[in-house]
Amino acid sequence: xxxxxxxxxxxxxxxxxxxxxxxxxxxxxxxxxxxxxxxxxxxxxxxxxxxxxxxxxxxxxxxxxxxxxxxxxxxxxxxxxxxxxxxxxxxxxxxxxxxxxxxxxxxxxxxxxxxxxxxxxxxxxxxxxxxxxxxxxxxxxxxxxxxxxxxxxxxxxxxxxxxxxxxxxxxxxxxxxxxxxxxxxxxxxxxxxxxxxxxxxxx
Amino acid sequence: xxxxxxxxxxxxxxxxxxxxxxxxxxxxxxxxxxxxxxxxxxxxxxxxxxxxxxxxxxxxxxxxxxxxxxxxxxxxxxxxxxxxxxxxxxxxxxxxxxxxxxxxxxxxxxxxxxxx
Numbered sequence: 001x002x003x004x005x006x007x008x009x010x011x012x013x014x015x016x017x018x019x020x021x022x023x024x025x026x027x028x029x030x031x032x033x034x035x036x037x038x039x040x041x042x043x044x045x046x047x048x049x050x051x052x053x054x055x056x057x058x059x060x061x062x063x064x065x066x067x068x069x070x071x072x073x074x075x076x077x078x079x080x081x082x083x084x085x086x087x088x089x090x091x092x093x094x095x096x097x098x099x100x101x102x103x104x105x106x107x108x109x110x111x112x113x114x115x116x117x118x119x120x121x122x123x124x125x126x127x128x129x130x131x132x133x134x135x136x137x138x139x140x141x142x143x144x145x146x147x148x149x150x151x152x153x154x155x156x157x158x159x160x161x162x163x164x165x166x167x168x169x170x171x172x173x174x175x176x177x178x179x180x181x182x183x184x185x186x187x188x189x190x191x192x193x194x195x196x197x198x199x200x201x202x203x
Numbered sequence: 204x205x206x207x208x209x210x211x212x213x214x215x216x217x218x219x220x221x222x223x224x225x226x227x228x229x230x231x232x233x234x235x236x237x238x239x240x241x242x243x244x245x246x247x248x249x250x251x252x253x254x255x256x257x258x259x260x261x262x263x264x265x266x267x268x269x270x271x272x273x274x275x276x277x278x279x280x281x282x283x284x285x286x287x288x289x290x291x292x293x294x295x296x297x298x299x300x301x302x303x304x305x306x307x308x309x310x311x312x313x314x315x316x317x318x319x
Binding site: 019021025026029030032033034035036037039040041043044047048066067070073074077078080081083084085088178181182185186188189192193195196197199200201202 | 232246293305
């Protein structure tokens, strides 16, 4: 605890702001707090509407492929591990390691998005479109918004990778990687909730 | 538990935390790997509950187990991967405020629409 306190105070001395903390990091946490409201709205809308379908309508049990989604969930979960490795690498000045882990994280994220595109295509071919019924609308809105967030995260990770290749991402800018990492982990925890509530809850 | 000596890439197992160039405590890579193993195990158990063999336990029991495992995974990522366990308490408060506000608003909404 003492060492933790020491490092906190050392961290605070780094930032000449009114709070003693990094404004950028503070802004990211405020943004993530507000994102809870966005995804909370989408998740509760899904919960409310998933059962509001007719007896012959296509529903969750007709389309979900749990083994496939489990694998893509695992891929996204492991991308959080590679992201912390990227943050850890740049914090100790290992720029090459940072680039490798950033690229790995982006590749895992792209794998997840590719899986989601495949899943959407399969669902559509089985007859579940965005306007087919309330379940379809709520499902595509929720998972589509999440997929858009993952895609934006991949763009940010690749931007960091390019910055690093050009020599613009050094140990002094480790906090930039950490802030993008916070966004990436948030996308991961949102999927943890979506995976459980949307896919695994008994229908 | 906490040491302030920088960690070399090939000695990731010993310290649980190290200080980086910005003076900010970062857990060791080994701690991250341990958290990832817990996350993978929890995910495997979550998926296990989906299959028919355990549906004899009843939907309510399954939902309670899934919610507990989901919360464990959520807080493992937030505390360790997002560094909230090691960071300034204000970040934790900001995030939890948003989280609780979202849960409260949507619980009220679902109750108003007689979801339960």
